[in-house]
Amino acid sequence: MAKEKKLVEAITSMEDDFAKWYTDVVLKAELTDYTSVKGCMVIKPAGYAIWENIQNEVDRRFKETGVENVYLPIFIPESLLEKEKDHVEGFAPEVAWVTQGGLEPLQERLCVRPTSETLFCDFYSKEIHSHRDLPKVYNQWCSVVRWEKTTRPFLRSREFLWQEGHTAHATAEEAKERTIQMLNVYADFCEEVLAIPVIKGQKTEKEKFSGAESTYTIEALMHDGKALQSGTSHYFGDGFARAYDIQYTDKDNKLQYVYQTSFGLSTRIIGAIIMVHGDNSGLKLPPKIAPTQVMVVPIRQDAHGVMEKSHEVEKSLKEAAIRVKVDDSDKSPGWKFSEQEMRGVPLRIELGPKDIEKNQAVLVRRDTREKMIVSLDELPEKTGELLDTIQSDMYTRALEHLNSHTYEAKSYPEFQATIERKPGFVRAMWCGDAACEDKIREDTGATSRCIPFDQEPIGKTCICCGKPAKKMVYWGRAY
Amino acid sequence: MAKEKKLVEAITSMEDDFAKWYTDVVLKAELTDYTSVKGCMVIKPAGYAIWENIQNEVDRRFKETGVENVYLPIFIPESLLEKEKDHVEGFAPEVAWVTQGGLEPLQERLCVRPTSETLFCDFYSKEIHSHRDLPKVYNQWCSVVRWEKTTRPFLRSREFLWQEGHTAHATAEEAKERTIQMLNVYADFCEEVLAIPVIKGQKTEKEKFSGAESTYTIEALMHDGKALQSGTSHYFGDGFARAYDIQYTDKDNKLQYVYQTSFGLSTRIIGAIIMVHGDNSGLKLPPKIAPTQVMVVPIRQDAHGVMEKSHEVEKSLKEAAIRVKVDDSDKSPGWKFSEQEMRGVPLRIELGPKDIEKNQAVLVRRDTREKMIVSLDELPEKTGELLDTIQSDMYTRALEHLNSHTYEAKSYPEFQATIERKPGFVRAMWCGDAACEDKIREDTGATSRCIPFDQEPIGKTCICCGKPAKKMVYWGRAY
Structure with missing residues (x-):
C-alpha cells in the first residue's frame, strides 16, 4: 500500500493550492512534460490521445457544416503581417522572428505564424475572383507560436496546437451567420462531448480580437471559480478584405469586397477538461473524450482463468464499440486503481476468481466511486449504459457548479x-x-x-x- | 465544347515536358498553389483531403504495431542540435533560425525543426530510467522546415508535412526489427493503398541519414523513369543515446544505453501518386486514397427526375461506404467530365433521362476510359467491385512500368x-x-x-x- 499512498500523496489537494494541483495532475496523469525548449511543452501519449479525440469530433462537426481543410505556410513575411493595422499591433509584440535561412541572413524577416488571418487573406486575394468562388469555408489544424512570458501547460505556452477556420463570403449577413454557426458548433461540442457547460456571448470592444469587428466566445467556469475562454469566433466585416484587396465580381459584374470570419479552438481546452472535472485523485475524463473508457483490472492475475476472462470481457466490450484495455502489468491491483484514477479512466471493471465463479464483475465509476455488480452476460450493454450515465452526470455536476457559482x-x-x-x-x-x-x-x-x-x-x-x-x-x- | 478544350489544352503533355506537365497537374487539379512566402506552398482542399486519407491509413497501420502519437516543440535550441556531430553537420546548413522572440533578441538561437531526433533524445533522456520504461514507440504528425534553394510543389519545399516516428529499445536487435517493421508498413501502404510498387532496400553509407548507422528506403519509379525516395526508416544504434545520455537500468541493475530508430513519410508521397499514375488528362487517384471515389454527373439536369435519381444513387452508394458526390453545378456535362478527369476521380457515373427510362447508368473508368452500362438495381455492388478492379489494375500497370523500366x-x-x-x-x-x-x-x-x-x-x-x-x-x- 506504500506505493499507492505515494502516488496519491504526490498531488497537492486542490483546496490547498489549485495551481499546484493543476500542474501535479498534468504531470502525474502524464499528459505533458516540460522540455529544454523554454516555454514549450511536450504533449505525451495520454495528452495527445485526448487531442486526437477532440480533433476527430470537432473536424466531423466542421465538415457537416461544409468546412474544408487546407494547409498554409508556417511563416508570415513581415510586410504581409503589417497590412492590417489593428491586427499587426495586436500580434507583433508576441511573435518569434526568423532572420536567417540556411547560412544566409534573410532579406525580409519572417514570423512564425501566431494566427493565419494574413496568410488566408493573401491566399484568398489570389483564389477569389467571381461570386462563383464564394463562399470559401476553409480550416487548418496546425501549431502556432506566441512569445508568452509566463507559461503553463495547455493554458499558455509559446507554442500550442489548434484549428483556425477562415471564411470569405459575398455578404455581411452570410459571414455573420457563419460566425454564430461556428460558435454554436464549439458550444455544442463542449457541452455534448466534454460535458462542459458554457456561456455564449460577445466580447466587449476592449476584449475583442485584433482586427475583428466583433468577437464571440464561449466561456467555461473552472472548479476554482475562474473563467476560461474556450473557443472564439470572429466577424471581420470587410476590413481585412480592404487591407488585402480581396474582391470578387458579383452577378451584376460589379467589384465587391468579401466579408470574412475566423474561429479557433486550441489545446487550451484540455486545461478546461482538467479544471472542470478533476478532483484530488487526479483527472476525470468524460467518456466521450476518454481515449480509454474502460480499464479491466484483473484481480489475482495468476489465478486460473482470470486473464482469459479479462480478455474475453475486453473483446466483448470492443465489439460494443467501447474503448477498453486490460491492465495486465505486474503492478498490484491497488496501484492500478490509483493509476487509472489519476489518468481519469471513466470506468473500471474488477474481475477476480470469485467474480468469475459468480459470473459477475465489479464496476467502479471514476466520477462517483460508486461500485456495482453486473452479470457478465449483461456486461457490454450495462457498460454502455453506464458510460452514458457518467457522461450526463458529469455534465449535470458541472452545470450545477456553474449555476451555483x-x-x-x-x-x-x-x-x-x-x-x-x-x-x-x-x-x-x-x-x-x-x-x-x-x-x-x-x-x-x-x-x-x-x-x-x-x-x-x-x-x-x-x-x-x-x-x-x-x-x-x-x-x-x-x- | 470550347471550354472543355481549354481545360485540357491547358496541360502540357508529359511527353513534351514532364516537369511542366507535373506543375500543370498540381495547379489544375487544385492540389496546391504558390504563396507570397517564398519556397512554401498552400495545400488546397483537394490536396489536403488526399493527405488526410494518407494520414488515416498510415496512422491506423502504425497504431496496430503499437505506435503512440505525441507532440514535441517546433523549436530546437542550437546547443541541443549540436550534440550529435554527424546529425548537426547534415542539417545545420539548411535550417531556419529564430533569433528574436517578441521584442527581444534571444540569448540562444532556435532553429525551426528540420526533423526531431534531437528533441526526442532530449525527451527520452528524461523519460527513460528503467527497462520497464522501454520500448518507447512514439510518432508525431507535424510540419518541418528545410531551407531548400530550388523548390517544387510536394517534391521539395521549404516547409512540408510529415510524420516522424522515433523509438527507443533495450536491445540493438529489437531496434533493428522495428526499423524493418516500419519500412514494411510503408511498403505495404504504398502498394496496397497508393497502388505504387516499391523497391525495398538499404541506402549506401554515402546516401544514409545524418547520424544513422543504417538507413532503409522504399524507392518508387515515376512515369518519366526517375526514382522517388518515398519513405525511409533509420537504425541509429546507440549513437544518439551516447550523445544525449539516454540510459536505463537493466534487470541486473546495470546502466545501459538505449538503441534507437526513426522513420518518416511526407507529403512528398503525393508527388509520387501524381507521377506514377497521372496522364495527359490530369490526375488519376487510386480509389483507396481518392477523397471522392465516384462522381455522379447528371445529364440534362433540368429533365424530370434526373436530379432526384442522381441523389438516390448517391445515397445508395454512400450506404455501401463509397465516397460519392453529385456534380450539380451549372456547368455542361462535358466540362464536368474534363474537370473530374483532371482531378483524378476514379469513376464517373452518367445518368440522363434515357438511362433512367432504362433503369441503368453509364459508368466510366478514369484509368482506362472504359464505359459500361449497369442496371441501377445492381449499382452499389457493381460500383464497389469496379473500384476494387480499378485499384488492382492501377497497381498492375504501375508494376509493369516498373518492371519494363x-x-x-x-x-x-x-x-x-x-x-x-x-x-x-x-x-x-x-x-x-x-x-x-x-x-x-x-x-x-x-x-x-x-x-x-x-x-x-x-x-x-x-x-x-x-x-x-x-x-x-x-x-x-x-x-
Missing part, C-alpha cells in the same frame, strides 16, 4: 465583495465604456468575460460608473 | 548508355566504395537508390572500378 451584483461594493469572496461569474450591468472595464480590472482583477446572448437585465445603471447601463455582462477572473 | 548493366559503357537512353532503374554490381558512387553521379547524374533486400548477383565485379563487387545496387536519376 454565478452571482449577481447590483452595486459596486456588492460586485467587489462578490469577486473577492465568491470565486465565479458575476453578472452585472455595464454602460459600455472601456474605462469602467479598466477600473474594474484594476480594483478587482476581474475582466468582462462576455456579453451573453441571453440578456436578462438585472438593473438600469452601470455598477461601476452609475450611468445608464447598456448590457448585462459576465465578469470574472480568468485564465 | 528496370534494366541491368554488366559493364560501365552499358551502364552509361542505359542511364542516358532508357530512363528507369539500372541494376548493377558495386564494390561498396563511395568513390565509385561519386564517379557514377558525375558521369551520368545517377545515384545509388538502394541496395535491395532481394540480392540477385548479376556479375562479380563493380561496373565502375572493376574491383570485386559486394552488392547489387539499384541506380537511377532521382527527384
